[in-house]
Amino acid sequence: MKYAILMLSVALLSVAHGWAMPEQAVLDAEARRIAVMDEAKDSVLAIFPANGQGGGSGVVISPDGYALSNFHVVLPCGKAMQCGMADGKVYDAVVVGIDPTGDVALIKLFGRDDFPHAELADSDRVRVGDRVFAMGNPFLLATDFQPTVTYGIISGSHRYQFPAGTLLEYADCLQTDASINPGNSGGPLFDAEGRLIGINGRASFEKRGRVNVGAAYAISINQIKNFLGVLRSGRIVDHATLGARVGSDADGRAAVTEILETSDAYRRGLRYDDEIISFGGRPIATPNELKNVLGILPKGWRVPLRFRRDGRRYNILVRLTGVHGEKELLEKMGRRRRPTAPMPLPKPGEKPKKPSPGKDANPSAKSQRPPTIPIPEIVKKHFSEKRGYANHYFNTLNQQRVWNAWKAQSNLDGAWTLVGPLKSGGEFQFQVTDAGASLKLPAIEHHWTVGDELGDSLLPADSGGLLPALYLGRRLAVEGLGRFGDVYYYGTAPLVGHEGLVDVLVGSHRGVDCRFYFDPREGHLLAMEMFPDEELDPCEVYFSDFHGADGGFLPSRMEVRHGDELFAVFPIREFRGKKKGGNAP
Amino acid sequence: MKRAARKMRLLPKALAAFSGSGSHLPDPGSHALRGNPLVPALCVVSSDAERRGRCVPTRSMGMRGSTCFLLFSLLFASTPAVASISEVIDQTQPKMVKIYGAGGFRGMEAYQSGVLVSPNGDVLTAFSHVLDTDYITVVSADGRKFEAKLVGADPRLEVAVLKIDAAGLPFFNLEKAVDAEAGTRVLAFSNLFDVAIGSEPFSVQKGTVSVVSRLEARRGVFKTPYRGPVYVLDMTTNNPGAAGGALVTSRGDLAGILGKELRNALNNTWLNYAVPIEEIRRSVEEIQAGKFVAQRDSDDAKPRRSLDPASLGIVLIPDVLERTPPYVDHVRPGSPAEVLGVRPDDLIVLSGDRLIQSCKALAADLEYVDYEDEVRLTVLRGSELLEFTLKSDGERDTLKKRTP
Numbered sequence: 001m002k003y004a005i006l007m008l009s010v011a012l013l014s015v016a017h018g019w020a021m022p023e024q025a026v027l028d029a030e031a032r033r034i035a036v037m038d039e040a041k042d043s044v045l046a047i048f049p050a051n052g053q054g055g056g057s058g059v060v061i062s063p064d065g066y067a068l069s070n071f072h073v074v075l076p077c078g079k080a081m082q083c084g085m086a087d088g089k090v091y092d093a094v095v096v097g098i099d100p101t102g103d104v105a106l107i108k109l110f111g112r113d114d115f116p117h118a119e120l121a122d123s124d125r126v127r128v129g130d131r132v133f134a135m136g137n138p139f140l141l142a143t144d145f146q147p148t149v150t151y152g153i154i155s156g157s158h159r160y161q162f163p164a165g166t167l168l169e170y171a172d173c174l175q176t177d178a179s180i181n182p183g184n185s186g187g188p189l190f191d192a193e194g195r196l197i198g199i200n201g202r203a204s205f206e207k208r209g210r211v212n213v214g215a216a217y218a219i220s221i222n223q224i225k226n227f228l229g230v231l232r233s234g235r236i237v238d239h240a241t242l243g244a245r246v247g248s249d250a251d252g253r254a255a256v257t258e259i260l261e262t263s264d265a266y267r268r269g270l271r272y273d274d275e276i277i278s279f280g281g282r283p284i285a286t287p288n289e290l291k292n293v294l295g296i297l298p299k300g301w302r303v304p305l306r307f308r309r310d311g312r313r314y315n316i317l318v319r320l321t322g323v324h325g326e327k328e329l330l331e332k333m334g335r336r337r338r339p340t341a342p343m344p345l346p347k348p349g350e351k352p353k354k355p356s357p358g359k360d361a362n363p364s365a366k367s368q369r370p371p372t373i374p375i376p377e378i379v380k381k382h383f384s385e386k387r388g389y390a391n392h393y394f395n396t397l398n399q400q401r402v403w404n405a406w407k408a409q410s411n412l413d414g415a416w417t418l419v420g421p422l423k424s425g426g427e428f429q430f431q432v433t434d435a436g437a438s439l440k441l442p443a444i445e446h447h448w449t450v451g452d453e454l455g456d457s458l459l460p461a462d463s464g465g466l467l468p469a470l471y472l473g474r475r476l477a478v479e480g481l482g483r484f485g486d487v488y489y490y491g492t493a494p495l496v497g498h499e500g501l502v503d504v505l506v507g508s509h510r511g512v513d514c515r516f517y518f519d520p521r522e523g524h525l526l527a528m529e530m531f532p533d534e535e536l537d538p539c540e541v542y543f544s545d546f547h548g549a550d551g552g553f554l555p556s557r558m559e560v561r562h563g564d565e566l567f568a569v570f571p572i573r574e575f576r577g578k579k580k581g582g583n584a585p
Numbered sequence: 586m587k588r589a590a591r592k593m594r595l596l597p598k599a600l601a602a603f604s605g606s607g608s609h610l611p612d613p614g615s616h617a618l619r620g621n622p623l624v625p626a627l628c629v630v631s632s633d634a635e636r637r638g639r640c641v642p643t644r645s646m647g648m649r650g651s652t653c654f655l656l657f658s659l660l661f662a663s664t665p666a667v668a669s670i671s672e673v674i675d676q677t678q679p680k681m682v683k684i685y686g687a688g689g690f691r692g693m694e695a696y697q698s699g700v701l702v703s704p705n706g707d708v709l710t711a712f713s714h715v716l717d718t719d720y721i722t723v724v725s726a727d728g729r730k731f732e733a734k735l736v737g738a739d740p741r742l743e744v745a746v747l748k749i750d751a752a753g754l755p756f757f758n759l760e761k762a763v764d765a766e767a768g769t770r771v772l773a774f775s776n777l778f779d780v781a782i783g784s785e786p787f788s789v790q791k792g793t794v795s796v797v798s799r800l801e802a803r804r805g806v807f808k809t810p811y812r813g814p815v816y817v818l819d820m821t822t823n824n825p826g827a828a829g830g831a832l833v834t835s836r837g838d839l840a841g842i843l844g845k846e847l848r849n850a851l852n853n854t855w856l857n858y859a860v861p862i863e864e865i866r867r868s869v870e871e872i873q874a875g876k877f878v879a880q881r882d883s884d885d886a887k888p889r890r891s892l893d894p895a896s897l898g899i900v901l902i903p904d905v906l907e908r909t910p911p912y913v914d915h916v917r918p919g920s921p922a923e924v925l926g927v928r929p930d931d932l933i934v935l936s937g938d939r940l941i942q943s944c945k946a947l948a949a950d951l952e953y954v955d956y957e958d959e960v961r962l963t964v965l966r967g968s969e970l971l972e973f974t975l976k977s978d979g980e981r982d983t984l985k986k987r988t989p
Contacts, residue, residue: 072937129670130791153670155788159780175780177790177820202780204824214790214821215777248783286728286783 018215033192037133037149040194042116044147044187045069046084046137047107048092049077057136057147057187058083059196060117065091065109068224069186070201071098071210074105075333079391080379083109084145085116092533094379097231101169101239101323102295103201104224105186105390106231110378116189121195123220125176130154134178134200134218136187142502145467147187152178160288160295161202169239171295173217174198180216189218197221201428223296229501230298234394237491238299238329240320246276246287254287256307256510262535268316268564270307271377278306278314299323301493302502317496326388363468399481399490405523410552412477412577416470418558420573428570433475436468458532464539464562467531472514473541476507477577485509494521495527497542522546524553537563549575665822673837674789675973679726679755680710681787681831683776684733684747687718696785698775698830698843699723699747701756703733706731707873709759709865711845712738712752717908717942719808723749728784737872740963741970742864743845747873759869762846762862765816765832765840769794769965770927771821771861775830775843792820800847800858807950809847810970815858817840823847829946833861888955894947896977897958898922900932901944910942925973929965934970935963 045058047069056073060066063205072079074095083091089111096106109115126132132154135147138496143508176189176518180200189198191535196216230237241262249255253275259266276284280303297303299322306315311403324332331386344364375383386392407420416432426442448459448467458465474483486508492501503518517527524546529538543555554575560567589907668676672718688695699710703926708723722731731749738745765771765972791890794816816832822848832841841859848855852874898920902912911933916923933941936950937960954960957977 116701127671128786129674153789153791155790156780160786161780175788177788177792204780213789214822215780217825250781285783288782424645579892 003344019275023573036190036192037135039428040133040188040190040300041086041120041135041147043085043118044135044145045109046140046142046145047073047077048084049421051081052184055137056141056183056185056199058114059135059174059186059188059199060085060115061120061196063114065093065112065115066096067093067107067109068188068199069099069105069107070199071103071105073186074098074200075105077384079385080375081107083107085140086146086526088145090145093377094382094393095390096394097234097237098236099227099239100329101225102219102227103170104199104219104325106228108382108394110382117194117423118190119194120221120225121197123197123222123282125172126157126191126197128157130156132174132176132189132191132197133177133550134184134187134189135174136184136200137180137181138179148184150179150184151170155215157427158289158292159217160292168555169295170202170217170219172220172223173202174220175215175217177214178216179212180218181212184216184494187482190451199224203436213534220296225404226296226301227298229503230300230490231262232394233398233489234391235388235488235491236329236388236390237332238322238324238326240294240297240299240303241323242290242294242318243321244270244304246290248287249273249275249298252283252286254290258379263321264319264537265305265316268305268318268535269307269314270305270316270427271454274307276305276307279303294320297319298491298493298511300490302496303494329460330388338450392534396502399487399505402489402505402518402523403476403481406518409523410477410525410554412474412552414500414577415476417574417576418570418572420571430470432470434478437471437474439467458539463563463567464537465530465532466541466567468512468532468562469514469528469539469541471528472507472512473516473525473528474577476505476514476516490515496518497544498526522553524555597911600679611716642874643682643719650953667676668835668837670772670791670835670901671837673833674933676755676837677772677774677831677833678786680757681726681774681776682749683724683779683787684708684710684714684715684829685722685724686720694779694780694972696776697828698777700829700831700839700842700890701725701754702759702843702869703756703873704753704915706749706751706754707736708733708747708749709842709869710745710747712740712743713828713845716745716747719907721747724783725754726784726786727750737875738940739865739868739872740940740965741810742813742860742868743809743871744842744860744869753900754889757876759839759862759866761838762836763838763840764861764863765794765797765798770835771816771818771839771840772833772835773818773820773827773830773843774833775827777822777824777825777827777830779826790820790822792822794828795819797861800856807841807967809845810965811844811849811860813860813864814857815844815860818857818859821855822859823855830987851872888951890949890956892954892956892958893962897960897962897975899927899933902948904944906943909945911947913943921975922973925975926971927962927973927975928966931964931966931971933962935961937961950965955989 025461043060045060046055046069047058050054056069058069058139058373062067079095081093085091091111092107093107093109096107096108097406105380133149133151135149136150152553155177159173159175161170168269172544173198174189176343180203187200188196189200190574191197198220200216200218203212227237242266243260244256245258246254256272259270259272262282276285276290277292280297284294285288299320302317302319304315305318306313313338314500362448363470382393383391384393385465418567420428422428427438446459446467448457458552459467462541481487484507488506490506493504495502497561506515507514507516513531515529519526525543527540527542529540531538542559545557546553546555554574558570558572595604618783630810644871660738668684684697684699685695694716695714695715697711698714699708702709716735721735724730725734731751733747733749736746736748744928775788777788796816796817798817800812800815822843827843829844830843831839832843834840839862841861844858846855898917899922900914902909913927913929915929916927933947935941936947939950942948951960956977959974961972961974963970963972
């Protein structure tokens with residue numbers, strides 16, 4: 001009996017306990033949500049053009065003030081914009097890089113080195129049903145720059161939205177039922193922990209006017225991570241294409257229906273009717289899935305592709321070309337109508353003359369907006385114009401950063417001599433000077449001298465042009481950015497055998513393009529590729545096993561590849577590049 | 586008892602998980618807090634118990650206490666595991682289908698949503714222009730394409746049943762559908778805007794039933810023949826392509842079917858609503874059973890002399906299409922149709938209980954009606970369905986009128 005009483009009282013007490021707890025738990029969770037939102041709001045931007053007409057949203061992603069928004073928000077701003085933050089202050093900002101196809105823009109704020117910034121999440125881990133919240137400046141309500149919060153769930157992920165007009169393709173995007181309205185464009189979509197999972201930019205609008213109808217789309221942050229490096233280059237960046245079209249065949253497989261013979265995919269062996277199994281590390285079952293992966297990759301990346309033919313699987317690495325020609329992209333941008341998404345503010349469908357709700361809600365909004373002002377000095381200092389660039393200043397900045405880091409840890413100003421043992425016995429010796437390059441082997445010597453056309457003799461045979469490649473590598477080291485030829489900073493890209501993304505400089509000298517890959521931390525030259533012609537496979541030279549030496553940190557291994565073949569591996573015993581009173585400046 | 590106590594300890598955790606963050610959350614308003622009949626019971630009993638908790642030692646083992654306690658144990662033992670939002674979503678997605686048919690321009694999209702309601706490929710959807718074709722395609726959640734047949738439709742409830750040649754697909758059992766009430770947390774599944782193609786999952790939206798109300802179809806305000814109760818929702822569910830989508834509770838039970846888009850002509854607002862399963866279940870079952878809008882048996886004998894529209898005084902619009910909608914072009918003066926009030930531009934939708942989708946279909950149907958018999962035609966006029974019982978005036982017989 002006693003036992004029973006005891007158990008009963010325990011049970012009743014637990015119930016009483018359980019009765020009180022849920023409320024507390026709910027309150028706690030609510031308090032946590034409020035705290036998360038309170039912290040998240042600090043990184044959110046209300047973006048206005050300098051003249052104060054229109055605007056959108058954005059989010060800061062680094063303490064030094066780099067921030068993300070939509071291309072269609074930044075476009076009407078031109079080079080300079082003003083960003084209001086939740087602290088009530090307005091910061092000047094300059095455009096850095098734009099991705100018109102992906103509808104992304106990178107801007108940089110000035111005035112602090114400790115900007116509150118959002119943490120980037122892994123948007124591939126987002127699941128349908130996850131709670132999310134959007135922040136931004138819908139209808140430009142936030143005259144005090146306190147962002148508006150809307151709350152919802154992920155309604156769909158890996159959505160593909162066809163290009164609106166000629167640009168603005170939303171691939172692999174997130175769909176949410178959190179309200180996204182005009183003015184939210186460019187603002188962040190946060191997960192329940194307040195981490196950045198996407199940039200809101202598009203919604204399904206229909207006959208109900210330009211207001212939310214429960215289906216809005218955010219560019220996934222993983223797509224933006226791919227593009228962040230190239231956006232920092234200050235360029236107008238383009239998306240990638242495979243050079244092949246894929247459709248679903250009778251069995252529903254994603255099969256190649258068309259392929260360009262000049263494409264790298266074709267040269268690597270992809271043919272009509274091959275079934276694509278995976279691309280960029282993601283399994284592919286439908287044409288839309290391929291479009292989704294392709295849509296999140298920048299032009300110029302090299303990506304693994306797996307395909308099946310007659311039951312056999314093949315793995316290849318494919319260089320991706322651009323969706324648009326360079327001119328085409330610029331023309332399309334110019335042709336674009338005035339951006340529609342952030343502004344004008346929506347009007348009730350049947351009363352187009354009525355003042356917009358934003359103005360209704362806050363009649364003083366207009367007078368509080370910054371008036372037309374001249375470009376601020378700080379923006380002028382961080383902006384330079386060049387065709388094909390959103391802001392060439394940032395390209396120069398990054399060229400110098402990469403080149404200086406390389407030069408700081410290696411002294412390669414003189415003639416280059418690379419000596420090492422051969423497996424077959426004897427030694428190899430490369431000599432690279434201003435006049436050309438040579439390779440001395442026990443049985444044979446190759447001499448290559450600078451002729452009229454760099455791409456004419458690609459010695460040694462089957463290497464794709466190792467000697468001219470080395471000549472160009474040395475030329476970059478010796479002549480520097482200004483005198484090599486035409487050099488630009490591409491951004492970041494993956495490199496075979498290297499984890500993470502690496503910095504890429506592209507140089508063009510006498511009609512030959514060269515890509516130089518640098519370790520973003522150490523500054524080493526990791527690899528170079530020389531393209532004697534854009535429709536030919538390049539000569540690929542990979543440097544590794546860096547060690548401290550007389551001339552700084554130099555590689556002790558050089559691997560040369562061409563097409564699908566390994567040409568040779570050279571173990572470098574001695575790499576002399578030190579200036580011996582030579583003629584290089 | 587230990588088990589019960591352990592469950593109690595777990596409870597706060599489970600509830601904490603409800604309310605806000607983390608990735609695989611159950612709905613905060615899901616049944617443990619609201620809507621579940623078990624919970625009000627728990628609340629009442631436990632507050633009761635809280636009071637009594639203090640007097641347990643003196644009252645010793647009162648019968649009420651022990652019953653109470655047993656009740657708790659039973660309650661907890663029988664409470665099914667709380668399904669998280671993502672579990673409900675994962676369970677619901679495979680029961681959904683995408684439907685493609687007639688249409689294809691703005692305002693008349695050629696797609697909508699549907700739910701599987703039998704293991705044999707019966708699809709419940711909204712009766713709309715999309716189904717007005719011989720070529721209806723249904724795409725199952727795994728991306729397979731099926732040719733679908735229109736089994737039947739109830740134009741008054743705006744529901745239709747399609748059949749696809751498939752077996753073993755997951756489905757909603759209409760018998761197990763539940764009622765929702767104001768405050769019930771719900772998820773809406775649909776292929777709004779045709780965002781998803783092939784095997785891509787349906788869009789999911791989360792919201793609450795705002796009110797259960799009759800669809801006051803005041804003439805000219807909302808154009809719909811359906812006037813029964815609807816779940817009015819606080820989320821924008823009724824978009825192009827969403828009609829026929831599923832409204833499920835946070836436990837994953839089917840509660841309703843998303844209705845067609847409805848615009849209030851007076852104030853240009855749109856209504857977001859779902860039709861309760863309860864309202865349509867009988868009709869759907871009859872359609873499935875072949876009782877409703879039944880196809881004629883082929884061995885039905887045609888009468889020697891049969892009716893035709895003209896003998897009723899009805900002249901249809903010229904039959905120029907494969908499926909010309911049977912609109913009344915004009916009504917012969919003095920004819921039974923005119924006397925009873927059939928008007929030009931009326932759309933004939935039913936002959937008896939049979940769905941009529943074209944001029945040819947009406948003519949064919951009337952071939953089975955003896956010219957001396959009366960026929961009951963249902964017409965759509967604006968947003969109203971009207972019934973007329975007509976008889977040929979060949980003999981100038983007396984006419985009857987049945988009010989709708």
